[in-house]
Amino acid sequence: MAQNNSPLRIDLNADLGETTAGNPVSDDAAMAKIVSSANVACGFHAGDPHAISQTIAAAQANQVTVGAHVGYNDIAGFGRRFIDYAPAELADETLYQIGALEALCKSRGTSVRYVKPHGALYNTIVHHEQQARAVIDGIKAFGDLPVMLLPGAYAAEYATSQGLRVIQEVFADRAYNPDGTLVSRREEGAVIHDPSVVAERVLRMATSGEIEAIDGSVLTLEAESVCVHGDSPGAVDMAAEIKNTLESNGVQVGSFL
Template sequence: MAEKVDLNCDMGESFGAWKMGDDENVLRHISSANVACGFHGGDPRIMGRTVELAKTYGVAVGAHPGFPDLVGFGRRNMDVTPEEARTDVLYQIGALAGFCRRFELPLQHVKPHGQLNNLAMHDRRLADAIVAGIADFSPDLLIVAYGGELARAAEARGMRVAYEAFADREYNPDGTLVSRRLPGAVITDPDRVVERAVRMVQDGAITAVDGSRLDFPIHTLCVHGDTPGAAGLVERLRRAFAEAQIQIVPMAEILS
């Protein structure tokens, strides 16, 4: 049984007058924060405030770069060249790193957002471009991936991968996530999410929609900050992990 797991959440996705999530209350219970960098969500004020709050609550910070798609929240397919993907990722990491520097907090990881992440599961050219953009900033950054070509591209460069699982998402038998456009793709029952999260970590495996078992190294579990009641959910997850004697720590500690 795994004794440690990272609990991460996508956050800092509000911008201007538009608010998403309950970031401050979520930050009290997680160990790593994936902070939006302005392309799919976030703005300079939100980025700075999120990093500052992460430091207050002792939470590690990572960049959450996405497609330049505020209207679609980064969840739509975009046809970008490898050079566009590489430079867009580098640009977004650099923006967040500026706020990390301001608040004297190290940048721990990079987790691609939404469809940028999903497409990189199968598209090796895109995966290589994303990894190149991350390496351009620093090859020491952890790359969060849920497998596929993104993980393989990172490992081919000798970079460390934090393998991620989603307790609130259904999986296809090939290890990809069921499309959000399909009914039931997002699990909204808190009891099921909590039970599933603990079982994933204990078993080192994921159960797909057809009942098949996907053996999988799980370093970090994601909770989506835009899920209704996310703050209460992460609090319940933390209690459940404590009862199962699973310690929540930043992913860098697990991969050190």
């Protein structure tokens, strides 16, 4: 993982900006004081312009790197349902979302520094080549922004071929299949809720690049960033415990940029 850096360092990211119509799903202000990167919703899977702008302000106040959390146009399903897009349409929607977030960032004196696909889109472009190319093409049309992806994803391979930096990511509170993909949220045990267990898993990821899969096998995952889900129960306490565990064991928390 980050073991090539001296001192040891890793990024913590969280999905923020997902408040829609005044209904928050996470404590963005509190999370912005803990994480080093914020994947900010762009209004397609969640988030409205005013709430998104407030999240950007919290990130800016805490020197947190802002990324565009692009997703399927599916607020009703929170972006967690597959949509069979025409590639050109998906590319345009990806570009549109980044541009909208950049406008709000600019008003707050900051800018979009990277892109991370959300939910079903994130998982789909691990293997779906047409959608992966469409998303990366949409990002490339905006500019040479780094893109945060699951290690081994086809989208990561294609992004690299297009000259984009790939930020490989692991998930703090999600169970992994033996092939390195995430266990479906529909399956029992897909999300880990014990903060101490999650913190120890993240420490192992950061120091040895290893994580235990749901069947007990050990995976080797190279990654620069760890995702802490802001909408999970007790997310703030979990994020704080992860950060404290890392820093007390000599691992610095900081942006990958």
